[in-house]
Amino acid sequence: MAKKFQNFINGKWVDTKSGRTFANRNPANWDDIIGIFPKSGKEDVDEAVRSARAAFEKWRLVPAPKRGDILRRVGDIMVARKEELARQMTQEMGKVLAETQGDVQEGIDTAYYAASEGRRLFGHTVPSELPNKFNMAIRVPIGVAGIVTPWNFPMAIPTWKIFPALLSGNTIVFKPASDTPATATSLVEVLLEAGVPEGVVNIVHGGGGDVGMNIVRHPDIDLISFTGSTSVGRQISETAGGMLKRVSLELGGKNAQLVMDDADLGLALDGVLWGAFGTTGQRCTATSRLILHEKIHDVFLEMLIKRAVALKLGDGLKAGVEVGPCINENQRKTVQSYVDVGLKQGAQLVAGGEIPTESGLEKGWFYKPTIFTDVKANHRIAKEEIFGPVLSVIRIKSLDEGVKILNDTIYGLSSSIYTADVNTAFRAIRDINTGITYINAPTIGAEAHMPFGGVKQTGNGHREGGWTVFEFFSEWKTVYIDYSGGLQRAQIDNYEN
Numbered sequence: 001m002a003k004k005f006q007n008f009i010n011g012k013w014v015d016t017k018s019g020r021t022f023a024n025r026n027p028a029n030w031d032d033i034i035g036i037f038p039k040s041g042k043e044d045v046d047e048a049v050r051s052a053r054a055a056f057e058k059w060r061l062v063p064a065p066k067r068g069d070i071l072r073r074v075g076d077i078m079v080a081r082k083e084e085l086a087r088q089m090t091q092e093m094g095k096v097l098a099e100t101q102g103d104v105q106e107g108i109d110t111a112y113y114a115a116s117e118g119r120r121l122f123g124h125t126v127p128s129e130l131p132n133k134f135n136m137a138i139r140v141p142i143g144v145a146g147i148v149t150p151w152n153f154p155m156a157i158p159t160w161k162i163f164p165a166l167l168s169g170n171t172i173v174f175k176p177a178s179d180t181p182a183t184a185t186s187l188v189e190v191l192l193e194a195g196v197p198e199g200v201v202n203i204v205h206g207g208g209g210d211v212g213m214n215i216v217r218h219p220d221i222d223l224i225s226f227t228g229s230t231s232v233g234r235q236i237s238e239t240a241g242g243m244l245k246r247v248s249l250e251l252g253g254k255n256a257q258l259v260m261d262d263a264d265l266g267l268a269l270d271g272v273l274w275g276a277f278g279t280t281g282q283r284c285t286a287t288s289r290l291i292l293h294e295k296i297h298d299v300f301l302e303m304l305i306k307r308a309v310a311l312k313l314g315d316g317l318k319a320g321v322e323v324g325p326c327i328n329e330n331q332r333k334t335v336q337s338y339v340d341v342g343l344k345q346g347a348q349l350v351a352g353g354e355i356p357t358e359s360g361l362e363k364g365w366f367y368k369p370t371i372f373t374d375v376k377a378n379h380r381i382a383k384e385e386i387f388g389p390v391l392s393v394i395r396i397k398s399l400d401e402g403v404k405i406l407n408d409t410i411y412g413l414s415s416s417i418y419t420a421d422v423n424t425a426f427r428a429i430r431d432i433n434t435g436i437t438y439i440n441a442p443t444i445g446a447e448a449h450m451p452f453g454g455v456k457q458t459g460n461g462h463r464e465g466g467w468t469v470f471e472f473f474s475e476w477k478t479v480y481i482d483y484s485g486g487l488q489r490a491q492i493d494n495y496e497n
């Protein structure tokens with residue numbers, strides 16, 4: 001019997017009002033049912049928002065260092081449970097154990113960072129233009145935050161949002177991806193064990209349209225933090241924009257690694273294999289384009305193909321496995337359809353391009369690591385996010401041409417350049433138009449205490465991570481204290497006409 005899960009609303013584990021449920025399966029073996037989850041609707045969202053709104057009135061008054069103490073305990077519990085949480089995550093979404101351990105670690109780092117921020121949350125004191133008057137700008141909580149997350153970092157991404165939101169004094173209604181509700185449930189359990197009070201955190205399981213959109217359009221949700229696809233991000237932005245809500249969107253990417261003729265090719269090779277095929281290419285920062293200088297193009301490609309076809313596919317819990325499955329049937333179909341498009345538009349398939357037939361992989365959504373060469377900058381596989389193990393190789397003659405191609409997409413999340421020349425590196429840092437740039441490292445590998453996010457259609461100008469995310473989750477309040485005992489009129493009493 002598969003385990004039955006519930007929503008957590010108003011301090012209690014509860015079923016949906018409608019009683020509807022959905023099953024979630026292991027993408028490496030679809031016979032393995034992870035659990036049966038509530039398929040919630042508007043009435044469940046309404047209940048959760050009421051709970052979060054009531055809890056806000058108390059939580060906002062808890063001193064930020066105390067909120068931080070709870071988040072420190074969250075980190076401690078995650079440390080103790082790291083292995084168990086990582087195993088559950090691999091079983092639920094397929095990426096290999098080393099990667100899900102990293103995913104939990106990112107949550108731990110985020111918890112400790114947030115805990116320490118509880119004793120900072122710095123404001124500003126600024127001199128007044130008038131005598132006997134004191135000016136300061138302080139940070140205050142906002143209200144109820146709607147948190148909508150994807151499945152590819154099922155622990156790290158929710159923690160990036162929930163921990164700073166709570167530390168800043170907001171309460172939460174959390175809708176995780178339908179592909180990773182068990183991991184999300186574990187995160188809520190950790191928060192409760194650490195002492196987050198009743199009503200402060202609420203989780204509502206269910207579909208994007210039923211639960212996600214009802215969170216977005218709920219009049220009593222003050223801010224939305226969303227990570228996911230650009231198309232859903234746009235819908236959220238339209239709805240929430242009309243209601244004048246504060247919205248943070250972290251969306252798609254089409255990231256490129258550029259390898260110059262003076263690069264350390266061994267290093268660049270390790271980088272692109274990790275960047276393109278780690279998490280089966282299902283990272284927002286995944287390397288999906290490889291831009292090679294013509295002088296090293298052929299030799300590098302030969303090295304790359306040899307290593308890519310040798311990558312071991314399988315269940316991420318098994319030792320030695322390097323690449324897990326796609327998340328679900330739809331995602332694998334999308335990957336196959338892009339491979340078909342690549343062939344049709346004239347790119348050369350030099351590795352993969354098919355579903356593996358080895359025994360042991362029949363019941364998972366596996367797809368072979370795939371490489372296309374002779375990709376032109378205007379091919380769809382060079383422009384559109386595929387979100388799978390497909391790498392498009394483009395040949396260039398110069399740094400300027402490489403940067404131009406790298407920038408020629410609607411997205412702007414991550415980027416990478418391999419070069420031994422410091423002048424080339426600094427020109428690339430200046431000219432590449434993405435939110436994140438790596439020098440001599442792959443496009444993936446964010447650290448929790450640094451700003452994370454992208455430009456163009458990758459987002460709407462906010463940043464997660466580091467100190468920047470606290471800007472999103474708190475409001476500035478500007479305070480003037482006049483201790484002169486008289487009326488002092490700014491701009492009027494202190495300057496002569």
Ligand code: NAP
Nearest residue numbers: 149150176177178207208212213228229232250251252284
């Ligand atoms: P998605 O389909 O956009 O889903 C993301 C979340 O939104 C899920 O919880 C989903 O629920 C929900 N959702 C779907 N439709 C909705 C709607 N109409 N209104 C409100 N919520 C809705 O994205 P995904 O396939 O899970 O994730 C892959 C995408 O995320 C890629 O584009 C990737 O680049 C992006 N991503 C970006 C970052 C970043 O930081 N920039 C990080 C990771 C991933 P269901 O699961 O129930 O459908």
Ligand code: MG
Nearest residue numbers: 024025026179
């Ligand atoms: Mg699943």
